[in-house]
Amino acid sequence: xxxxxxKSGGLSxxxxxxxxxxxxxxxxxxQYLLEHEKVFKGPTWNYLCLDAELPENGTYKxxxxxxxxxxxxxxxxxxxxxxxxxxxxxxALLCLKPEGKAEEITCVYHAWSYSLKGELKSVAxxxxxxRQGGMPKEFDKSxxxxxxxxxVEFSGLIFGSFSEDAxxxxxxxxxxxxxxxxxxxxxxxxxxxxxVQVLNNNWKLYIENAKDSYHASILHTFFTTFExxxxxxxxxxVVDESGGNHVSYSKIDSTLSNxxxxxxxxxxxxxxxxxxxxxxxxxxxxxxxxxxxxxxxVFPGLVLQQIQNAIAVRQIVPTGVKATELGWTYIGFxxxxxxxxxxxxxxxxxxxxxxxxxxxxxxxxxxxxxxxxGTSEDESVVLMGGETAESQxxxxxxxxxxxxxxxxxxxxxxxxxxx
Amino acid sequence: MNQTQRxxxxxxxxxxxxxxxxxxxxxxxxxxxxxxxxxxxxxRDFDRGLKHGAMWANSLGMLxxxxxxxxxxxxxxxxxxxxITSAFRVLESNExxxxxxxxxxxxxxxxxxxxxxxxxxxxxDHIVFEGNDTCLAERIVICDSQKLDTLLAIPL
Numbered sequence: 001x002x003x004x005x006x007k008s009g010g011l012s013x014x015x016x017x018x019x020x021x022x023x024x025x026x027x028x029x030x031q032y033l034l035e036h037e038k039v040f041k042g043p044t045w046n047y048l049c050l051d052a053e054l055p056e057n058g059t060y061k062x063x064x065x066x067x068x069x070x071x072x073x074x075x076x077x078x079x080x081x082x083x084x085x086x087x088x089x090x091x092a093l094l095c096l097k098p099e100g101k102a103e104e105i106t107c108v109y110h111a112w113s114y115s116l117k118g119e120l121k122s123v124a125x126x127x128x129x130x131r132q133g134g135m136p137k138e139f140d141k142s143x144x145x146x147x148x149x150x151x152v153e154f155s156g157l158i159f160g161s162f163s164e165d166a167x168x169x170x171x172x173x174x175x176x177x178x179x180x181x182x183x184x185x186x187x188x189x190x191x192x193x194x195x196v197q198v199l200n201n202n203w204k205l206y207i208e209n210a211k212d213s214y215h216a217s218i219l220h221t222f223f224t225t226f227e228x229x230x231x232x233x234x235x236x237x238v239v240d241e242s243g244g245n246h247v248s249y250s251k252i253d254s255t256l257s258n259x260x261x262x263x264x265x266x267x268x269x270x271x272x273x274x275x276x277x278x279x280x281x282x283x284x285x286x287x288x289x290x291x292x293x294x295x296x297x298v299f300p301g302l303v304l305q306q307i308q309n310a311i312a313v314r315q316i317v318p319t320g321v322k323a324t325e326l327g328w329t330y331i332g333f334x335x336x337x338x339x340x341x342x343x344x345x346x347x348x349x350x351x352x353x354x355x356x357x358x359x360x361x362x363x364x365x366x367x368x369x370x371x372x373x374g375t376s377e378d379e380s381v382v383l384m385g386g387e388t389a390e391s392q393x394x395x396x397x398x399x400x401x402x403x404x405x406x407x408x409x410x411x412x413x414x415x416x417x418x419x
Numbered sequence: 420m421n422q423t424q425r426x427x428x429x430x431x432x433x434x435x436x437x438x439x440x441x442x443x444x445x446x447x448x449x450x451x452x453x454x455x456x457x458x459x460x461x462x463r464d465f466d467r468g469l470k471h472g473a474m475w476a477n478s479l480g481m482l483x484x485x486x487x488x489x490x491x492x493x494x495x496x497x498x499x500x501x502x503i504t505s506a507f508r509v510l511e512s513n514e515x516x517x518x519x520x521x522x523x524x525x526x527x528x529x530x531x532x533x534x535x536x537x538x539x540x541x542x543x544d545h546i547v548f549e550g551n552d553t554c555l556a557e558r559i560v561i562c563d564s565q566k567l568d569t570l571l572a573i574p575l
Contacts, residue, residue: 098463193464193471196566225492273491277480325566330471345475349485354459354473354571360494362570 009413010034016418018405019387020379023372026202032321038411039300040066043165044244045172047302047315048072048082050329051156052189053099058116061099064317065149065160071095071105072151072158073116080153082160083118083146094146118146154178155185157302157313173298174240176391180247180296183287184306188334192344197326197353201365203301203318204404206326209361210295210303210314211400213237213248214384219364222356226275233292236393243389243406243419244299250395252290280346283308297400299407307357309340310347322369326362328352389419420512427553428507428519428546436502439573444489447574448482449554452547456557457482459575461565462540473571485574495572500537501526502575516556517546523560525575527568538562538575 010031011024025031040046048063054074062085063070069085071094085094087107094105094114104121106113111124120141128134149160152169159169170178199206209215213235217224235250275281283292286309296304301316315327330352332344351358372378382405385397389406392399406419431450438446451457458472476482489495507521520543527537545557560575 191469193460193469194565195461195464195473197570198566198568200569219494221494222488222492225488273487275480276483276487277478279478280481280484341470342477345470345472346477346481348471349475349481352473353567353569356488356493359570359572363495366569 008034013409013417014379017387018389018402018409018417018419019382021382021405022379023375023377026205026369026372027321027375029321032202032318034412035318036066036068039408040068041162042411043161043163043167044300044411045152045159045161045166045169045298046300047298047313048151048158048160050189050191050313050331051153051158052191052331054080054158056101058103059099059101060095060105060116062095062097063160063315065162066318067320069093070149070160072160073105073118075116076103079117080151080158081117082149082151082158084149086147087112088114088120088144088146089123112144114146118148120144120146155181156189157181157185157304159298172242173245174242176238177240177245177247177296177298180238180249180294181298181304183289183291184294184296184304184311186287190332190334190336192330192332192341192348194327194329195353197328197362199324199326199362199365200322201324201369202322203316203324204408205365205368206316206324206361207297207301207303208401208404209365210297210316211246211248211404212398213295213395213400214398215364216357216395219360220357222350226273235293235395236391237395237397237400238391239389239400239403242299242410243403244408245297246400246403247294247296248395248400249291249294251292280349281308282343283347284340284343286340297404299404305351307350308347309343310350311344312348312351324365387419420509420517424512424517424548425509427548428509428517431546431553431555432504432507432521436504440500440502442499444486444573447486448479451479451482451555451558453479455479455482455555456559457555457574458558459560459562459571461562463565465559465561473567474574489572493572495570497530498573499528500573500575501528504542515548517544517548519544519546523575535568537568538564540564 014020046065049061049072053061057074057076057078060071060073071085072082087094089112092107092109094107104113113122115121126135151160154169233250234253238247292308294306303314305312311331313329317325319325330348350356382398382401385399389399389403402419409417435450457476459474460472503524505522507519509519511518520541525538528534540562543559547556
């Protein structure tokens with residue numbers, strides 16, 4: 001079955017463009033299996049965890065790529081490794097805890113034991129007991145190492161790839177995306193907290209949502225309801241050449257004078273619609289560039305968020321055709337003083353499962369999923385801002401959503417679509 | 420701790436749960452002191468000493484803003500909670516205040532009738548007795564699970 005699927009190009013599209021997207025892509029079990037082969041195990045770099053989650057030599061952290069369980073390790077020499085969290089003997093899960101310290105990794109089932117590099121080191125009763133049993137003489141441990149991945153660290157983010165064909169990480173990201181990751185993660189990280197938002201929808205509906213700058217001010221009405229000034233902002237979208245990675249940003253427009261700003265900053269006359277404690281939004285320009293919002297995605301499943309001083313990494317992990325887990329890691333930096341930590345904790349109310357400007361994203365994918373149940377016809381329309389997937393100097397566009405499908409179709413079908 | 424104080428704590432817990440479960444969310448901030456801490460975290464973060472909260476407020480104003488946001492700004496499908504709060508343990512107390520832990524269970528019911536176990540965990544409270552008022556100086560909601568289904572709009 002898998003072979004047949006892997007040879008196919010998946011569900012057929014209405015045209016060679018990416019501006020109409022068949023709904024079957026979010027519901028079809030075969031398509032989902034095909035994605036595991038061609039996207040998650042294809043020439044992609046999948047976000048695994050933060051460098052800061054492996055603080056010392058001899059530590060490990062579990063993660064996932066698609067539904068495949070992964071272990072990331074930092075060996076005694078400080079080098080990073082990643083491999084499938086599955087014993088090479090009988091396939092049992094190796095690491096059961098989410099993270100830890102270990103000199104070696106031993107399977108609980110039959111005590112096969114591996115180094116943090118993923119090499120098989122010992123097999124219990126390899127020579128049998130009392131000269132009986134044991135493995136055949138020709139058994140070669142070096143042929144039974146764990147299934148290793150390529151692993152790379154970029155600006156504190158650790159990525160893994162199953163494929164030898166995944167390009168160098170800088171080339172994969174593209175220069176503009178790489179530069180904007182470095183911009184945010186420019187100093188040693190301090191983790192403030194983690195949680196997981198369970199999304200009852202296909203994983204692609206979430207990554208599309210994260211790339212969709214069109215919906216932001218429409219679905220998320222917190223800023224507009226409380227008349228928090230946004231008018232002196234300018235912004236745009238950057239899409240990398242592959243289409244898969246993007247940045248959406250907005251920044252203070254320095255060409256608007258203070259007077260203009262004040263004029264626009266007139267608040268609602270209704271006191272009810274003001275924040276009782278506006279210190280929530282008491283932010284500082286920590287990067288010194290006036291960028292107040294930067295949402296960045298790396299294909300297939302990473303979102304890096306800077307909303308004022310609320311910084312977070314989101315990992316999108318499918319758990320089934322119609323189920324996804326969104327792992328949130330909220331971060332600050334080691335050089336944050338007490339006031340900065342408090343500012344980040346306050347502004348963390350903006351994002352996450354209870355985020356003032358993000359909680360809706362946990363539900364809206366499910367609204368689509370429910371509405372397309374039982375349909376094999378119809379497509380979604382992704383025409384805002386044109387039919388291609390290039391960078392655009394405005395945010396009322398779906399260009400980066402088309403970028404996602406450009407990369408997706410390239411991987412699934414083996415040729416670049418008309419985008 | 421005297422019996423009156425125990426009764427006041429019990430009444431605080433029952434009134435807090437009833438206000439949320441009956442949709443009287445505007446009454447929720449009044450269970451806290453002006454300078455307070457309300458934080459929803461999970462066991463894993465809490466045990467690691469991490470300070471983040473899915474909801475995090477250190478003033479009455481921030482609590483009020485939570486409610487006005489969910490009434491006026493945030494979009495979600497209607498749903499209700501049923502809190503089961505039980506087995507409170509007084510860890511320390513004097514005439515003015517008490518440090519109390521209690522178990523909670525929150526069942527979420529969606530408008531189509533779907534019910535699910537939404538959250539379970541421990542309230543870690545600092546309670547203050549002021550005149551006839553009994554209120555929370557601090558409530559840390561420690562959920563047993565780090566997973567939250569769909570979204571968290573209504574406070575726990």
